[in-house]
Amino acid sequence: MSARTPAEILARDHEIREGTARLFERAMRDRRTPPLAALETLARALGAVYRDIARAHLDPAGCPCGWTPGEGDLRALIEALRNGARPAQPVLPSLQGMEPVGRA
Numbered sequence: 001m002s003a004r005t006p007a008e009i010l011a012r013d014h015e016i017r018e019g020t021a022r023l024f025e026r027a028m029r030d031r032r033t034p035p036l037a038a039l040e041t042l043a044r045a046l047g048a049v050y051r052d053i054a055r056a057h058l059d060p061a062g063c064p065c066g067w068t069p070g071e072g073d074l075r076a077l078i079e080a081l082r083n084g085a086r087p088a089q090p091v092l093p094s095l096q097g098m099e100p101v102g103r104a
């Protein structure tokens, strides 16, 4: 298995973010659900997914990948949520990856 490139990681993150935005829109579809209530629904769903995945990895007949849930998992998820909510930092482009255009 080869390591993912930064572009592949960005593409995957973008795809997951778009999918999550679609779920948020679905949670708001009734036009009466406050945005924070819809986000809380998504957060509870993510917690339930974690619970199911953790259970599958504790089951001796479950997933054989070797990961096991740990005490700090929920703290890490909460920190990831906090980091995701922070204002985005401006992305500075790398000059090494740029194609020169035109001449001076």
Ligand SMILES: [Zn+2]
Pocket (backbone or CB within 6 Å): 057, 063, 064, 065, 066, 067
């Ligand atoms: Zn696994």
